[in-house]
Amino acid sequence: MTKDQKTPEEHVKYLKDKFNTNIISADIKKRAAGSKKNETPSIWMKIDKGAFKEIVKYIIEYNYPHLAIISGNDLGNNIELIYHFTVNYGTRLGEINLHISVELPKSKPEIETICDLIPGALITEREKQEFLGVKIKNIPDNRRLFLPDDFPKDVYPWRRDEKGLEKLYKNLHEVKK
Amino acid sequence: MAKGLPKSFKKALWVYHCNSGSCNGCDIEIIAALCPRYDVERFGIKLVGTPRHADVMLVTGPVSRQMVDKVKRVYDQMADPKAVICVGNCGNTGDVFYESYNLVGPINQILPVDVHVIGCPPRPEAIINAVAKAWVKLETLEGG
Amino acid sequence: MSPEATTKTTYHVPIGPIHPALKEPVFFEFEISGERIIDIDVKLGHVHRAxxxxxxxxxxxxxxxxxxxxxxxxxxxxxxxxxxxxxxxxxxxxxxxxxxxxxxxxxxxxxxxxxxxxxxxxxxxxxxxxxxxxxxxxxxxxxxxxxxxxxxxxxxxxxxxxxxxxxxxxxxxxxxxxxxxxxxxxxxxxxxxxxxxxxxxxxxxxxxxxxxxxxxxxxxxxxxxxxxxxxxxxxxxxxxxxxxxxxxxxxxxxxxxxxxxxxxxxxxxxxxxxxxxxxxxxxxxxxxxxxxxxxxxxxxxxxxxxxxxxxxxxxxxxxxxxxxxxxxxxxxxxxxxxxxxxxxxxNNILPWIPMLKGEQIADIPIVAASTDPCMSCTNRVAIVNNGQRSLLNKEQLHRLSVEKTRRLMH
The missing domain is CATH 1.10.645.10 (Cytochrome-c3 Hydrogenase, chain B)
Known part of the structure; x- marks a missing residue:
């Protein structure tokens, strides 16, 4: 289903040439498994928010990716979102994992939606909004997804700061003093 | 259990199964109890689709925040006399989810539980044993 | 109500949430016209256990x-x-x-x-x-x-x-x-x-x-x-x-x-x-x-x-x-x-929407089950009929499905 399949190294080189300063770092990790030690390559890329959508467009042009999930970290001053894509599926041992990480400052944690490019991103984008308190701009559906409607407004379970969960912490087996 | 059992057979129990946020582990064991290997239907025990027909309520899961009022409503819809069986560790003690922010359980803080079945998940034999124990309780309630 | 008004009304059919899906039990709200499903909304998180x-x-x-x-x-x-x-x-x-x-x-x-x-x-x-x-x-x-x-x-x-x-x-x-x-x-x-x-x-x-x-x-x-x-x-x-x-x-x-x-x-x-x-x-x-x-x-x-x-x-x-x-x-x-x-x-939740659009209510159980979300036990449906709520439980929904099979066999 692909026109020409690029190796992970070629992908990284191409993206670095095209977006140069917008790509903060790019590593290729390979992990072998089994007796034959076949390898699965993964590209871990840290990119600047500005070029994010262009890079997603590049991947879609290359080969429609599968967006597995967006995961997130609270890094103190920044919130990191990691988009886990895979491309080249459908060829025996040819799949490449592509983990694109974007850091958003906590003062303005906003990022453009990619639902217009990949409609399947909706559920995971909604989840990131309620669990990490990031703002996804132009998201087609802004409601809550997992948390109940009566859940406090300004609490985001995956945060590690004052907006985290300490207030709601409950331990069934706590020994009362 | 053995003492009250012969009398209890006069009435076949209908069971309603309510999932309050369980992982499905207990739920498939409940279905397994109904299927050919364990076949509780030979005793007249039957899973029904609505609480209004049921004598016994099987609750699985640790009761998440969104499910509390639903579980209570299901219990209220059952006709008296009724018994509640809590199946699985997480409904009884919280199990691995004991410190979660989204739990309201254990179930005995929400509903009056008559039989606790421990296990993660309990084996079908244990679930059948629990329903048999609920028989005895229902007999007592009826004054039989 | 005049016949014209009733033909144009769409109904909202909520399904769930007493419904044991795997990690994510689902609450569906179907918009239906007659027997046909027009739109679907999904709400998750009843088994969110953190x-x-x-x-x-x-x-x-x-x-x-x-x-x-x-x-x-x-x-x-x-x-x-x-x-x-x-x-x-x-x-x-x-x-x-x-x-x-x-x-x-x-x-x-x-x-x-x-x-x-x-x-x-x-x-x-x-x-x-x-x-x-x-x-x-x-x-x-x-x-x-x-x-x-x-x-x-x-x-x-x-x-x-x-x-x-x-x-x-x-x-x-x-x-x-x-x-x-x-x-x-x-x-x-x-x-x-x-x-x-x-x-x-x-x-x-x-x-x-x-x-x-x-x-x-x-x-x-x-x-x-x-x-x-x-x-x-x-x-x-x-x-x-x-x-x-x-x-x-x-x-x-x-x-x-x-x-x-x-x-x-x-x-x-x-x-x-x-x-x-x-x-x-x-x-x-x-x-x-x-x-x-x-x-x-x-x-x-x-x-x-x-x-x-x-x-x-x-x-x-x-x-x-x-x-x-x-x-x-x-x-x-x-x-x-x-x-x-x-x-x-x-990831298999969003595909339900194109799958179910245009299908009949009686097809909901088998179509939803076909992605294997484990609808093994109970789900309950409430039909909101011009503000009046009547309940349709899993048994009735299942019966509708069984009846459709029988109709097709005759």
Missing amino acids: VEWASRKRNPIQILYLAERICGICSYCHPAAFTLAIEAAADIEVAERAEYLRVIQGELERITSHILWAGVAAHEIGFDTVLFLTWEIRERAMDLTEYLCGNRVTKGIMTIGGIRRDITKDMLPRIQKDLKYFKDNFGKLAHIFLDDKTIKMRSQGAGILTKENALKLCAVGPTTRASGIKKDLRADTSYFAYGDLDIDYITPEALTGEVNGDVYDRIIQRLLEVKQSIELIEQCVDKMPAGDIVSEPKIAKVLAQLKKANGEGVGRHEAPRGEVIHYVKLTGEDAPFTWKVRAPTY
């Missing part, structure tokens, strides 16, 4: 047991994906024999899960004899699981760097005997599902998911393969021993020569996968190398090594329902900094 958050207070070995309790049916694939993620993050070596044993466990889980699904699907269209038949077969798979792991449901078999129980020579005859039993009964099941007129009538042309939609909505597992997309982690990537084994992509084309992406195709898909799983277990039993089953048997040592590790890792495993992916970040502490879990149903 699993990912709870990981912040536990070490990786403890998380294995937490991961196992995410889903009772996928109680192998979540720990498996988590282990893969940890091993990638901390660069831990895995014992070679364990890679094969891990495949055997994974495929055994797939057989159990797909047979369970076949029973549920038959139940949804009112074919209860098949439900009992499949569960009889499934009990054999559960017995084999118990024989190999010591438990029926939560297996407790995975560990970091290997696996916890070996398959010794004296266990092989039992495994072969059971595999033969599955093969014999596979023919029986295939005959029922593929040749039965009733099943064909209910499933052909129902709940179509086109290839384009499957791609755009990021569907995974048998749901996406039944729409003709070759996406199977076991063949795409090299993890466990799958890279060594002879494995090919399976799509419904293999049997029927065409891909429609309907419920029937998803039934074929899962049946073919059961056969593939039996073959994979046989391959593993043949090719398995001798040696240790775990690279570091002392858990304290593993934990000490993980405490020093810094890094991120992603573990992906093809679960019975599709790709499960775990992301782990280690920062040199007892507990991982972040643990993100993505179960396959998460």
Whole structure:
């Protein structure tokens, strides 16, 4: 289903040439498994928010990716979102994992939606909004997804700061003093 | 259990199964109890689709925040006399989810539980044993 | 009310939430006009138990047991994906024999899960004899699981760097005997599902998911393969021993020569996968190398090594329902900094919308069940009829489905 399949190294080189300063770092990790030690390559890329959508467009042009999930970290001053894509599926041992990480400052944690490019991103984008308190701009559906409607407004379970969960912490087996 | 059992057979129990946020582990064991290997239907025990027909309520899961009022409503819809069986560790003690922010359980803080079945998940034999124990309780309630 | 007004009214039908899906039980709201579904809204989170958050207070070995309790049916694939993620993050070596044993466990889980699904699907269209038949077969798979792991449901078999129980020579005859039993009964099941007129009538042309939609909505597992997309982690990537084994992509084309992406195709898909799983277990039993089953048997040592590790890792495993992916970040502490879990149903929820649009209410159970979200027990429907609420429970919904089957048969 692909026109020409690029190796992970070629992908990284191409993206670095095209977006140069917008790509903060790019590593290729390979992990072998089994007796034959076949390898699965993964590209871990840290990119600047500005070029994010262009890079997603590049991947879609290359080969429609599968967006597995967006995961997130609270890094103190920044919130990191990691988009886990895979491309080249459908060829025996040819799949490449592509983990694109974007850091958003906590003062303005906003990022453009990619639902217009990949409609399947909706559920995971909604989840990131309620669990990490990031703002996804132009998201087609802004409601809550997992948390109940009566859940406090300004609490985001995956945060590690004052907006985290300490207030709601409950331990069934706590020994009362 | 053995003492009250012969009398209890006069009435076949209908069971309603309510999932309050369980992982499905207990739920498939409940279905397994109904299927050919364990076949509780030979005793007249039957899973029904609505609480209004049921004598016994099987609750699985640790009761998440969104499910509390639903579980209570299901219990209220059952006709008296009724018994509640809590199946699985997480409904009884919280199990691995004991410190979660989204739990309201254990179930005995929400509903009056008559039989606790421990296990993660309990084996079908244990679930059948629990329903048999609920028989005895229902007999007592009826004054039989 | 005048007839014109009633013809234009659409009804809202909420389904759930007393409805046991896997990690994510679902609340649907259907907008229907007459019998046809016009729009669908989905709400999740009734079984949100804060699993990912709870990981912040536990070490990786403890998380294995937490991961196992995410889903009772996928109680192998979540720990498996988590282990893969940890091993990638901390660069831990895995014992070679364990890679094969891990495949055997994974495929055994797939057989159990797909047979369970076949029973549920038959139940949804009112074919209860098949439900009992499949569960009889499934009990054999559960017995084999118990024989190999010591438990029926939560297996407790995975560990970091290997696996916890070996398959010794004296266990092989039992495994072969059971595999033969599955093969014999596979023919029986295939005959029922593929040749039965009733099943064909209910499933052909129902709940179509086109290839384009499957791609755009990021569907995974048998749901996406039944729409003709070759996406199977076991063949795409090299993890466990799958890279060594002879494995090919399976799509419904293999049997029927065409891909429609309907419920029937998803039934074929899962049946073919059961056969593939039996073959994979046989391959593993043949090719398995001798040696240790775990690279570091002392858990304290593993934990000490993980405490020093810094890094991120992603573990992906093809679960019975599709790709499960775990992301782990280690920062040199007892507990991982972040643990993100993505179960396959998460991605298979959005595809429900194109599948169900335009279908009849009576088709909801079988179409929704065809992605295997485990609608095994109760779901309850309330019909809001011009502000008046009347309840339609799972039994009635099921009855509607059964009645449709009967109507088609006459």
